[in-house]
Amino acid sequence: MNNLVILPILIPFIVGVLLIFFAKQHGIQRFISGLTSLFLLGISIYLAIYVYQEGIQTVALGSWQAPFGIVLVADMFATMMVILSSIVGVVCLFFAFQTISSEREKFYFYPFYFFLITGVNGAFLTGDLFNLFVFFEVMLIASYVLIVMGGTKYQLRESLKYVAINIFASILFIVGVAYLYAATGTLNFADLAVRVAELEQQGVINAIAILFLLVFGMKGALFPLYFWLPRSYYGPPAAIAALFGGLLTKVGIYAIMRTFTLIFTHDPGFTHNIILALAGLTMFFGVLGAVSQFDFKRILSYHIISQVGYMVMGLGIYTQLAIAGAIYYIAHHIIVKAALFLFAGATQKITGTTDLKQMGGLLKTHPWLAWMFFISAMSLAGIPPLSGFFSKFALILSGFEEGRYIIVTVALLVGLLTLFSMMKIFIYAFWGEQKHSETQAKQKIGSLLVPIIPLVALTIVLGFAAEPIFQYSLQVADQILDPSIYINSVLKE
Amino acid sequence: MEILMSITVGVLFMVGTYLILTKSLLRLVLGLMLLSHGAHLLLLTMAGLKQGSPPLLGEEAAYYADPLPQALILTAIVISFGVTAFLLVIAYRTYKEHKTDDLDKLRGSADE
Numbered sequence: 158m159n160n161l162v163i164l165p166i167l168i169p170f171i172v173g174v175l176l177i178f179f180a181k182q183h184g185i186q187r188f189i190s191g192l193t194s195l196f197l198l199g200i201s202i203y204l205a206i207y208v209y210q211e212g213i214q215t216v217a218l219g220s221w222q223a224p225f226g227i228v229l230v231a232d233m234f235a236t237m238m239v240i241l242s243s244i245v246g247v248v249c250l251f252f253a254f255q256t257i258s259s260e261r262e263k264f265y266f267y268p269f270y271f272f273l274i275t276g277v278n279g280a281f282l283t284g285d286l287f288n289l290f291v292f293f294e295v296m297l298i299a300s301y302v303l304i305v306m307g308g309t310k311y312q313l314r315e316s317l318k319y320v321a322i323n324i325f326a327s328i329l330f331i332v333g334v335a336y337l338y339a340a341t342g343t344l345n346f347a348d349l350a351v352r353v354a355e356l357e358q359q360g361v362i363n364a365i366a367i368l369f370l371l372v373f374g375m376k377g378a379l380f381p382l383y384f385w386l387p388r389s390y391y392g393p394p395a396a397i398a399a400l401f402g403g404l405l406t407k408v409g410i411y412a413i414m415r416t417f418t419l420i421f422t423h424d425p426g427f428t429h430n431i432i433l434a435l436a437g438l439t440m441f442f443g444v445l446g447a448v449s450q451f452d453f454k455r456i457l458s459y460h461i462i463s464q465v466g467y468m469v470m471g472l473g474i475y476t477q478l479a480i481a482g483a484i485y486y487i488a489h490h491i492i493v494k495a496a497l498f499l500f501a502g503a504t505q506k507i508t509g510t511t512d513l514k515q516m517g518g519l520l521k522t523h524p525w526l527a528w529m530f531f532i533s534a535m536s537l538a539g540i541p542p543l544s545g546f547f548s549k550f551a552l553i554l555s556g557f558e559e560g561r562y563i564i565v566t567v568a569l570l571v572g573l574l575t576l577f578s579m580m581k582i583f584i585y586a587f588w589g590e591q592k593h594s595e596t597q598a599k600q601k602i603g604s605l606l607v608p609i610i611p612l613v614a615l616t617i618v619l620g621f622a623a624e625p626i627f628q629y630s631l632q633v634a635d636q637i638l639d640p641s642i643y644i645n646s647v648l649k650e
Numbered sequence: 651m652e653i654l655m656s657i658t659v660g661v662l663f664m665v666g667t668y669l670i671l672t673k674s675l676l677r678l679v680l681g682l683m684l685l686s687h688g689a690h691l692l693l694l695t696m697a698g699l700k701q702g703s704p705p706l707l708g709e710e711a712a713y714y715a716d717p718l719p720q721a722l723i724l725t726a727i728v729i730s731f732g733v734t735a736f737l738l739v740i741a742y743r744t745y746k747e748h749k750t751d752d753l754d755k756l757r758g759s760a761d762e
Binding site for chain 1: 670675678682685686688689690692693695696697698718719722725726729730732733734736737740741743744747748756758
């Protein structure tokens with residue numbers, strides 16, 4: 158029992174409620190939310206260090222012991238994700254202070270921002286399937302509000318589809334929970350892992366596993382189910398798009414990794430090969446979408462899809478090195494993707510557009526912005542010594558070791574196309590003739606860059622300190638590949 | 651009883667799917683509502699409809715009903731209630747802004 162585990166869920170929730178009362182006072186809202194997000198970052202780092210040193214921590218809520226009560230479990234993977242969500246939460250919040258319109262602030266932007274973080278952290282820390290559903294819903298309802306906030310024609314149209322698709326996915330989630338409860342009689346992750354291993358009818362569990370893959374794949378934008386993502390992420394302003402691009406799809410990926418390393422490990426020849434095939438297709442079609450676009454934010458949105466494929470590829474190969482690579486990749490991608498979306502917001506603030514054909518020459522007028530964007534773009538494309546290279550390297554190496562040459566070829570090709578489309582942004586937006594006016598060129602954006610600097614610095618650090626960080630992700634991979642550690646720490650308190 | 655409930659769930663899913671696949675905005679909302687009702691009933695049915703007494707310590711009955719599915723459904727119903735209300739508001743606002751409830755006309759083109 159350790160009550161520290163509940164803090165990353167409780168703090169944003171309480172502060173979110175508190176902020177509703179200050180909806181009309183911008184100053185107080187900003188002060189409270191800024192302070193809270195920094196505090197939350199501190200708490201999550203402390204929790205991660207604690208878990209790293211002391212092993213997996215659990216809380217049985219209301220002292221109802223697992224498997225009967227609700228448990229929260231903080232293992233190394235979960236705490237790492239909580240740190241990443243807190244980092245993105247802080248930078249997007251400080252970016253939002255400068256870019257979000259005061260109408261949005263008045264209409265409860267900050268409360269829903271914190272409810273979103275509540276849901277995300279809850280989904281990472283929860284120890285049973287139904288609470289995963291509940292925290293998914295908390296997160297999704299907050300995201301519905303954030304995505305439609307502003308109420309332009311485009312936003313209403315696209316968020317209607319986003320909401321409808323996610324409700325449909327949630328319904329399938331309940332159906333999956335129902336079937337799994339019928340088959341095993343429990344919903345606690347650790348207990349499920351034990352009982353699924355005991356169960357003799359593997360066909361039923363395979364069917365349920367595919368149903369869950371469908372549900373989480375819809376939230377995490379896997380191959381046939383990603384169509385909703387590029388358009389809905391295009392609508393909201395950059396701070397919200399960065400938060401979504403960094404965090405929301407990763408919650409789906411986290412759920413896939415959690416369930417398919419802990420519960421559905423009975424028949425990897427079937428399930429994990431399907432995941433691997435989906436990973437290849439996701440990567441390929443996502444990057445094709447990115448190559449075909451001519452809009453800053455749309456290219457980035459399509460890239461989310463293709464890079465989700467890399468993470469799932471690590472799970473599909475299913476060795477220690479591959480899982481470690483996937484975990485490294487998640488960390489790298491959350492940071493870089495949030496940074497790139499914030500860059501899109503900064504350039505939009507200067508030029509007033511996200512269409513690449515109407516931009517140009519930003520390198521001359523805003524060199525800092527341009528070069529920092531260049532670093533992040535290269536990191537995303539996987540150029541050494543930045544973080545993208547090492548994470549992809551581990552994935553590709555493990556693919557070679559396992560003899561999965563097709564997926565490795567696809568991954569390398571996708572890396573090349575990623576580089577191509579990032580260079581397209583750089584060439585069109587930053588090189589060439591200056592297309593924005595002189596008054597726009599004189600705009601100072603130093604304060605806008607401040608929230609992005611930590612992210613760029615982090616991607617450089619993740620690259621240069623690849624050795625210790627890779628050791629850490631290997632340890633995380635060890636922990637999630639050996640479910641007995643998780644099961645023991647939850648069930649034997 | 652379980653068979654009957656399963657058929658009910660099947661019918662709800664069928665009608666819900668049919669409504670989702672039509673063009674009208676309001677039918678989409680209704681379809682999603684029916685689907686979520688079906689999912690909730692499925693959750694109740696899948697856990698087994700036992701004829702036991704309420705799960706209270708003082709009852710001392712031979713059989714007890716499983717309280718967990720009820721708790722899960724209660725949560726799921728509350729969530730789907732809230733989400734449906736929100737979906738209705740968005741659908742209404744979309745209808746007001748776009749002056750149409752035809753989903754075909756809400757497709758939108760790539761270059762806008």
